[in-house]
Amino acid sequence: MKTENEGFSSTFGAIMAAAGSAVGLGNIWRFPYICGKYGGGAFLVVYIFFVFLIGMTLMMSEFVIGRRTGEGPHRAYSALRPAHPAWRVIGLTGLGTCFLILSVYLIISGWTTNYFWESLVGTLAGIPDDGFAAHFNEFVGNPSRTILFIVIFLVLTTLVIIGGVEKGIERISKLLMPILVVLLLVMCVRSVTLEGASAGLAYLFNPDFSKLTGEGVLAALGQALFSLSVGMGAMVVYGSYLPKDSNILKTSVWIAVCDFAIAILAGIAIFPAVFACGQSPAEGPGLVYQVLPVVFNSFGGVGKIFSIVFFLLLTLAALTSAISLLEALTRWVSNAKRGRTQSAVIMSVLVVILSVLAAFSFGDNAVGRLRFGDMTLFDLLDKLTGTVLPPVCALLTIIFFGWVLKADEIKDELSNHGVHGVSYFKVFYYVLARFVAPVALLVVLISGLLS
Numbered sequence: 001m002k003t004e005n006e007g008f009s010s011t012f013g014a015i016m017a018a019a020g021s022a023v024g025l026g027n028i029w030r031f032p033y034i035c036g037k038y039g040g041g042a043f044l045v046v047y048i049f050f051v052f053l054i055g056m057t058l059m060m061s062e063f064v065i066g067r068r069t070g071e072g073p074h075r076a077y078s079a080l081r082p083a084h085p086a087w088r089v090i091g092l093t094g095l096g097t098c099f100l101i102l103s104v105y106l107i108i109s110g111w112t113t114n115y116f117w118e119s120l121v122g123t124l125a126g127i128p129d130d131g132f133a134a135h136f137n138e139f140v141g142n143p144s145r146t147i148l149f150i151v152i153f154l155v156l157t158t159l160v161i162i163g164g165v166e167k168g169i170e171r172i173s174k175l176l177m178p179i180l181v182v183l184l185l186v187m188c189v190r191s192v193t194l195e196g197a198s199a200g201l202a203y204l205f206n207p208d209f210s211k212l213t214g215e216g217v218l219a220a221l222g223q224a225l226f227s228l229s230v231g232m233g234a235m236v237v238y239g240s241y242l243p244k245d246s247n248i249l250k251t252s253v254w255i256a257v258c259d260f261a262i263a264i265l266a267g268i269a270i271f272p273a274v275f276a277c278g279q280s281p282a283e284g285p286g287l288v289y290q291v292l293p294v295v296f297n298s299f300g301g302v303g304k305i306f307s308i309v310f311f312l313l314l315t316l317a318a319l320t321s322a323i324s325l326l327e328a329l330t331r332w333v334s335n336a337k338r339g340r341t342q343s344a345v346i347m348s349v350l351v352v353i354l355s356v357l358a359a360f361s362f363g364d365n366a367v368g369r370l371r372f373g374d375m376t377l378f379d380l381l382d383k384l385t386g387t388v389l390p391p392v393c394a395l396l397t398i399i400f401f402g403w404v405l406k407a408d409e410i411k412d413e414l415s416n417h418g419v420h421g422v423s424y425f426k427v428f429y430y431v432l433a434r435f436v437a438p439v440a441l442l443v444v445l446i447s448g449l450l451s
């Protein structure tokens with residue numbers, strides 16, 4: 001039950017909020033790296049297929065489920081099929097996944113916020129090129145600073161949630177998303193105008209089909225789900241806030257296009273600069289915290305400004321994503337007695353406990369020495385939230401949508417109760433939702449579990 005009569009004020013506001021959720025660390029640091037690694041343009045072809053066919057199908061499903069019921073994932077599934085309350089399991093698994101994702105997300109956001117701060121006060125500018133790896137290792141190995149920035153970042157996130165759906169989430173997304181795009185464009189212009197930039201563009205875009213392995217195809221699907229924030233119920237929550245007159249198909253297309261465009265722009269902002277300054281692309285944290293600072297320092301005096309711009313951009317992108325995760329969790333525990341503020345605080349406290357614990361994975365301490373197989377606590381959470389849980393939830397969601405819900409119910413919601421027609425409904429429902437998406441998810445899941 002919605003405790004307050006809340007929702008987004010307009011389709012534009014809803015698109016900004018949902019694009020805010022979608023655009024995050026996944027676009028800016030993860031996408032460029034895996035795109036280059038798995039064959040550039042070759043990877044892109046597969047990625048486009050997954051984003052616009054599988055990912056968008058899921059997004060539309062989650063929006064339909066959310067808006068039709070006006071409920072978060074913990075209630076929406078059973079509200080649609082009251083005779084079979086066991087369908088709740090899908091929503092609950094999704095929310096559990098949101099909780100775990102947020103705990104990992106906070107750690108990386110904490111690192112990013114710290115690097116923003118260190119750019120601002122000039123610390124990064126004073127480090128020699130070969131000192132960044134040691135700087136990063138020392139920083140993560142002694143998590144007290146990480147924890148400080150996790151807490152600052154989480155307090156900001158919580159304040160937005162307490163502000164409400166329209167006055168908090170929608171307002172901040174409408175403000176931050178355009179800023180983010182402008183900052184990203186500034187970075188792109190700088191990057192492509194450097195001498196030697198074309199090698200970076202070639203790395204990103206030239207198709208190399210020999211690098212597109214089975215693993216690369218799996219990575220493309222995992223990345224598409226993660227990047228669109230689908231498969232864990234976050235979009236069910238935003239769907240429940242979607243105005244009744246928003247066209248779900250068009251809204252989803254806009255969000256997917258924004259998310260995709262920003263991922264590509266991030267690649268254009270990063271690789272040409274990396275190659276132009278003679279560095280080689282590294283994986284994940286190494287790229288952002290060890291290679292890019294060297295690139296910024298090579299710009300001379302203005303480098304400091306680009307470093308500030310980049311880490312600010314990354315922090316803002318992470319913030320609007322963390323907001324959607326915390327909103328889903330807040331919605332879960334809020335009810336007539338326990339309002340938004342109290343619920344948001346409870347969930348923040350719970351998630352920060354896990355996050356802080358996992359932040360100790362990098363140091364020489366009891367948690368750091370803990371192993372699950374050969375993984376640290378951080379690695380375990382990262383694996384669960386990166387490759388295991390989202391495809392499971394996505395598969396369950398699409399089975400419920402394609403095989404349990406009736407075509408008429410779905411068509412009714414997509415057409416806003418018959419107000420407008422639904423072009424391509426047959427393709428969407430009978431081809432994508434019932435067959436292509438479930439089969440693709442099943443294949444990915446099985447091969448992921450086998451490997």
Ligand code: PHE
Binds near residue numbers: 026101228232234
């Ligand atoms: N889509 C976000 C990103 O690309 C991550 C995210 C996943 C946010 C799931 C919310 C829900 O970084």
